[in-house]
Amino acid sequence: MLVLWERGWKILFDALEPLTDADLARTVTIRSEPHSVMQAISRQMAHYAYHVGQIVYLAKHFAAAKTGKWESLSVPRGKSTQFTADVAAGRRSQR
DSSP, X not given: OHHHXXXXXXXXXXXXXXXXXXXXXXXXXETTEEEEHHHHHHXXXXXXXXXXXXXXXXXXXXXXXXXXXXXXXSSOTTOHHHHHHHHHTTSXXXX
């Protein structure tokens, strides 16, 4: 699965790499609607984020079914105050 993941991102970056500043202002049509190339890239990145969310949702489902638990990828529910205190104290980064 990781090979497919990496292959997909390589396709994206290979498509972005040759773009010039002039290309970013060009207009492309997506579903009969005009977009600047920059708008089209932003739209596509939002689409990718949606699919990554679907992958995480499925991973949580299958991990919970197999092990009964899932480690949060962000600040765990109910732990925001502790996380903020840890960041302020230098015990963890905000990444």
